[in-house]
Amino acid sequence: MAGNSFGTAFRFTTWGESHGIAIGAVVDGVPPRLPLSEADIQHFLDRRKPGQTRFTTQRREPDTVRILSGVFEGLTTGTPVSLMIENQDQRSKDYGDIARKFRPGHADYTYQEKYGIRDYRGGGRSSARETACRVAAGAIARKALGDGVTIRGALVQVGPHRIDRDRWDWGQVDANPFFCPDAEAAALWETYLDEVRKSGSSAGAVIEVVASGVPAGWGDPLYDKLDSDLARAMMTINAVKGVEIGDGFGAAELSGEANADEMRRNPDGSVHFLSNHAGGILGGISTGQDIVVRFAVKPTSSILTPRLTVDLDGNETEILTKGRHDPCVGIRAVPVGEAMMACVLADHMMRHRAQCGG
Amino acid sequence: MAGNSFGTAFRFTTWGESHGIAIGAVVDGVPPRLPLSEADIQHFLDRRKPGQTRFTTQRREPDTVRILSGVFEGLTTGTPVSLMIENQDQRSKDYGDIARKFRPGHADYTYQEKYGIRDYRGGGRSSARETACRVAAGAIARKALGDGVTIRGALVQVGPHRIDRDRWDWGQVDANPFFCPDAEAAALWETYLDEVRKSGSSAGAVIEVVASGVPAGWGDPLYDKLDSDLARAMMTINAVKGVEIGDGFGAAELSGEANADEMRRNPDGSVHFLSNHAGGILGGISTGQDIVVRFAVKPTSSILTPRLTVDLDGNETEILTKGRHDPCVGIRAVPVGEAMMACVLADHMMRHRAQCGG
């Protein structure tokens, strides 16, 4: 059933396959009179773009976005913004092997079982290429949120190697090929991922996204909580297997005393918290603190080591996936996670305004 | 904005406050001609009911459910099933302290900030009491799913203490007060939680829910994936801070080879997998394997140790939460997690039928 839309008030719908003519998104509910140009969106697409380092797929896509509607004389009009990115580098090749064999860890088998048909070229609809559309929608969501809200993401773990949080420096994130806030960890990852890449293997990763400047009051309990929408949002990203808010699974090991975020008064009468174990959300509603989300990405399923599988007829066989793949898809998931955070927040900003007029 | 409904084809809406007249749910989209009685629902409510052991709140609620509509001569009619549970044990008392002070870790502050008003009695709408409605809806979802699908939950961690998965025995789950599948862990937890309880503290927990018998093909990529809907579902449960599918965060540490669930042919021509790192979902669609979800619950925020906070006027103060509270809310989250799993699966069974006729 129709499942290719995300959001309620700020809502986008994506379409397109990895090796089809184009991919795109329709963003509906955009507030009117926001300045918006293709360059505004391109900036974020370029962060996600493949082929920029040896740690991402070597497919070369310019990912040039066109705005087809919803903008007039440089401003949004309140009508749907249609975005299109043409596919360029669909390397012409023999798809025979993946056409008939199910790649373990991929969606080949499940799409075939569900629909009785699949566009196997480059993974078709289930390819991570679709995430470019999310990044484009996220760029518009940031415009809707305005300058008061800042959304930043970082890679905090590659394979078993975590960053040292004491060395966290947002300034480092754009200074290495990993969106890593810890320069020492980035250096270690470089060595590690070179080995992974050369051995034809792949690695998983953990991404953290932080939103600052979100006022208290966004989120719609009980079933459209801010955290449940964020969990859903991140889990829709390809290869994501886990999501945490604030201390996440670590919270299960804390005592009630340790986990409590105590409150104090500011000189101006407003309040602040002495800690943020909750990740900026209580009862599904933002507290005014930083919103902190982490998600885990499994290792890329396309690897050069042969794996046991079956083919369309159910015959046992093996497959190894040649071609151009990210040794660690988690890297490019950073701008995607930021975009999903932006879309969830824009949606809840507007939803809050609907009910509470805020 | 309206956020108190869950699901699309199988959809429920809950209402009610902890210390109001009653709580309830309206379940819409129920398939017709399912046998349904109050006893069918009561069975599951009794598993979640408070006051049954010293490890859950001492509030004594019979949680007796009434079916007000949608059932005729013992069968569902396809019209909305309205369920109501009257509140009985709203201990008459002075709410003064929590009326004016924000309890750290609770939703007091955020409800006040969002709505400018809150029903503070027993936590009002944000109380875990609402989860009884989910359990009731889940009982109907199980009916819709039929006998082919089995959904079972278990507590796998309390505070820092995890079960030994090699000792997993579903038969143990109903033999201890913790829904624990490992008898040795249950014994240890008993000691541990007695200490926690006596010291006026609280503990977190991790719950695992497993669905067996789900056929391949359920789930609607890209934004209504089976796993993203499960993540959302679990994150809507009170105090949940993290959700994992299959290996979850552990997958980030595996190599691509180790993470691949290889496939083999069965004698009858169907296929099976040699492992289930994916937790039964690939590309957002069920594989036919067990669906495995875990979620982390933070320690109960209501504790007897005083914590720093502010009051409605912004004045600095302290609060300690007397009253009847679960020392570990994670315990009673087990039947709630099962219920949410059932509702997500019933919804996707029906959604799959809509598009693919299966």
Add this chain to the structure above:
Amino acid sequence: MAGNSFGTAFRFTTWGESHGIAIGAVVDGVPPRLPLSEADIQHFLDRRKPGQTRFTTQRREPDTVRILSGVFEGLTTGTPVSLMIENQDQRSKDYGDIARKFRPGHADYTYQEKYGIRDYRGGGRSSARETACRVAAGAIARKALGDGVTIRGALVQVGPHRIDRDRWDWGQVDANPFFCPDAEAAALWETYLDEVRKSGSSAGAVIEVVASGVPAGWGDPLYDKLDSDLARAMMTINAVKGVEIGDGFGAAELSGEANADEMRRNPDGSVHFLSNHAGGILGGISTGQDIVVRFAVKPTSSILTPRLTVDLDGNETEILTKGRHDPCVGIRAVPVGEAMMACVLADHMMRHRAQCGG
């Protein structure tokens, strides 16, 4: 599939059967801090209540509403408002005839075909009794709209007899048993409907609902237009077969010149229209003029004259419907139409605020 909810931002879900335990509604998305009491709602329910004159069904229902949630100390809290009306006068009787025979013009046959089961008692879910829930929801919608918006309905045609629009007097609407704004027409209808009633027949009607004070700008083109939502809203009311906005079908006979609502400037710089053929909506968005909707109600299908039909086994037979029925269901549709107008407007007020901040 789940179809018992109406609205997006202001959303209600109804449940209950004509001869079940109770009927009710859950109203979600209600703005917080609105004063709301049961008396506020009862006022509107009493206008729709059966058994008040000889022109409506003689079923005697007090239609006493209870608020079960969502209100605290006299104010809405932003959480769901659950409303319940217990059924009292389900006259105990033998339902044998309608249990097995399909009443022409009723939903008996279609419910049986769709669901394979139906609660035949008093029409079950398809009974007009459900409209009490809409009236209750509408009372809350009026609170959300505030005093600036006035919604009034009137009966403008009974059978073939129309009012004289030149005699329109809103003051008359509550002075006769028909909600008729034309005292002369009301007198004529009284005679006419007495004949209809005595002959065991029934009559159709046309209702007009007018909203004043709606600002320009509400409505979400292209598929959630204000007029398309109103058309949907009115067509969900039992027995409605047609809906018009402004001049409606009459507009098809006008020339482009005659149909144009010309605009002029007010002294204060704002604008006004010289006519209102459009019924206050252009391009799906309110113009600031009165919103004018009309809808046609077919004659009550329950009549004393025998009609040809078949039974559950497909055998040919006859049926005549004894019992307590409205000779003209259109009369009691007036407060229902007002309520649906209120709900659509409250929804669009909030939706407009979400996107445009207005």
Add this chain to the structure above:
Amino acid sequence: MAGNSFGTAFRFTTWGESHGIAIGAVVDGVPPRLPLSEADIQHFLDRRKPGQTRFTTQRREPDTVRILSGVFEGLTTGTPVSLMIENQDQRSKDYGDIARKFRPGHADYTYQEKYGIRDYRGGGRSSARETACRVAAGAIARKALGDGVTIRGALVQVGPHRIDRDRWDWGQVDANPFFCPDAEAAALWETYLDEVRKSGSSAGAVIEVVASGVPAGWGDPLYDKLDSDLARAMMTINAVKGVEIGDGFGAAELSGEANADEMRRNPDGSVHFLSNHAGGILGGISTGQDIVVRFAVKPTSSILTPRLTVDLDGNETEILTKGRHDPCVGIRAVPVGEAMMACVLADHMMRHRAQCGG
């Protein structure tokens, strides 16, 4: 708020402005493995295409549709079908007059009031040009419905001139420029509309759409009734001011006896009705008879006679709308009405399958 989507299970979202780069639709929820080519869609677009006779706008648009996604090797894959139609004949001209003046009867004023900005070129988003996207979506809906369901539309009234229903001949519909089923009426309309056109005026119209072959059981009471969804669907079409099902407003004038559609048994045990006053829908659910919908279209608002209006600054002025306009927009609304009927029926076919498995 996001309002550019229609449908639930079968769902389309449209985008684009009259004089922008392109217009398009994303159709989501399409059943998999349907044969679908651009030619299948083009066939219906060509029926709606402007510039084919002197009775429609002289704008010359080839309306060539491209399928950008969702089809693989000639079959739908169950993923979103993205359709795009490039705008070709956006005659370069000075838009000055409509840029600053509000055309009476158009959406200029309301878009400006709602959004504070509008793309005035050719009516922007509110142009009837968008209906090409609906026709394209409708072509896919017909594929989903299969050959068992036939959907046909006809023009039954132009200005004050109605057809003679006794002369109804579906074979005539494609034999005149009006989709008129009555050859004599078509001849009369030709004369009438030539006069209207030459005088710079415009005329309204009434369209009737009939669906045959719909089984009993589709429709989701109480708020997603088949008739309420059809009413909404037709009212979203530009310039529509009224919608009727079956006898519609005429039903208000019938007696209960006359309005009853009596039932009889067929030799094979199934049943039939002796009349169809209900238009194939009872209680919001299809009866198995023809579904009959009529809708009224107001006269084109763009006329050559000057009308009083105001400009953006509120100054009083006049406007006359030169350019290429349909003297009777109702004509081209016929294929649009058919398309909306197809989309509503495909949606409800799938929705019925979800809940009832039918």
